[in-house]
Amino acid sequence: MAVSLKDIAKRAGVSQATVSNVVNGYRPVGEATRARVQQAIDELGYTPNLSARHLRRGRTGIIALAIPELNNPYFAELADAAIRAATERGYILLLDYTDGDRDKELLVADGFRAQIIDGLILSAVHLTRDDIASRTSETPMVLVGEAIYHAPYDHVVIDNLAASREAMRHLIALGRRRIAFIGAHIEADRAPSLLRLRGYTEALAAAGLPFDPDLTVTTSGFGRGDGAAGMRALLTLAQPPDAVFAFNDLIALGAIRALHDHGLRVPDDVSVIGIDDVEEGRFSIPTLTTISPDKEMIGRLAVEKLLDRIEGRPAGPPAAFQPPFRLVIRESAPSTGPRQASSSSSSS
Structure with missing residues (x-):
């Protein structure tokens, strides 16, 4: 027989309304009372009917995360964090795949999918601020990623300029002077690529190093194959690079493979650093030095901000949130001497 709120109230010696307040989190309940109710819930094995609860509030209890790539482990790790955050709040998270198609x-x-979801977390590639500002749907939405800025929605994004500068400072501190950037993109609206390239050029200028356009490689995508192809092109130069800053970890891993195939050693001949800190980079040979965004916080923040909007909690005007990042130093670009410490640096 199903356990009811009345059964719990009788066991805990409180009113049914108090049990409802504890189960649904409607209003503050004293700690001692909450503990008695929770003990009764545990003893009776009560499981709340989340679907019915959401329906009573005019919602489905389902939110969606729309991502541009399924084969990129960064998005898999981000989705994992978002799913766990949604589950903790009694929501189901669906994955939607856009393939980066406008x-x-x-x-x-x-x-x-407005008829089946209460809200959307969107990682867009091609949409512009005007596209988002002219959106007609009333479904609450939160943006993640770097493609759109200053849109009238909550936005969770790392500071790409600061992250790129940090990666470059590390390579420059190692004594590298011909540092290549692999991952510039042929499409001008790819904001993350533009921002990371800007951070690259600004770091060169700050160190008094010249910008050599031959060391900037444009790619059509952001995968391992793109990194390998970009690295092979760099190795045809009369003066190949002594370090590579890759747009992401997958490009960095592809570059490492191409260097190995060419008979060059990482990091002895060429240091390599990426961005994303995907799990694969922790087991590659050599392990990958990278900028590690707090993916757990990105996923959790996106879910929390979306549910605040869905459930009508005071959230203020739309805002941008910047989770932290840190430099993770591994074998592909290890520290080999004294280096100026950074507030976001670490090693593992």
């Missing part, structure tokens, strides 16, 4: 991104943003 039409699909527009379709998702404009409420394609």
Whole structure:
């Protein structure tokens, strides 16, 4: 027989309304009372009917996370954090796949699944601020990633300029002077690529190093194959690079493979650093030095801000949130001498 709130109230010696307040988190309940109710819940094995609860509030209890890539482990790790955060709050999170296609991104943003979801977390690639500002759907939305800035929605994004400068400072501190950037993109609206390239050039200027356009490699994508192809192109130069700053970890891993195939050693001949801190980089040979964004915080913040909007909690005007990042020093670009400490640096 199903356990009811009345059964719990009788066991705990409180009113049914008090049990409801504890179960649903409606209003503060004294710690001693809450403990008695929770003990009764545990003893009776009560499981709340989350679907019914959401339906009573006019919601489905389902939110969606729309991502551009399924084969990029960064998005898998981000989705894992978001799913766990949603589950803790009694929501189901669905994954939607846009393949980085503009039409699909527009379709998702404009409420394609509005009849089944209460809110959307969107990682867009091609959409602009104007696209988002002209959105007609009333479904609450939170943006993650770096493609769109200053849109009228909450936005969770790392500081790409600061992250790129930190990666470059590390390579420069190692004595590297011909540092290549792999991952510039052929499409001008790819904001993350533009920001990371800008951080690269600013760090060169700050160190008094010249910018050599031959060391900037444009790629059509952001995968391992793109990194390997970019590295092979760099190795045809009369003066190849002595270090590589890659747009992301997958490009960095592809570059390492191409260097190995060419008979060069990492980091002895060429140091390599990426961004994302995907698990694969912790087991590659050599292990990958990288900028590690707090993916757990990114996923959790995105879910929390979305649920605040869905559930009508005071959230203020839309805002941007910047989770921290840290430099993780591993074998592909190890510290070999004294270096100026950074507040975001660490090693593992």
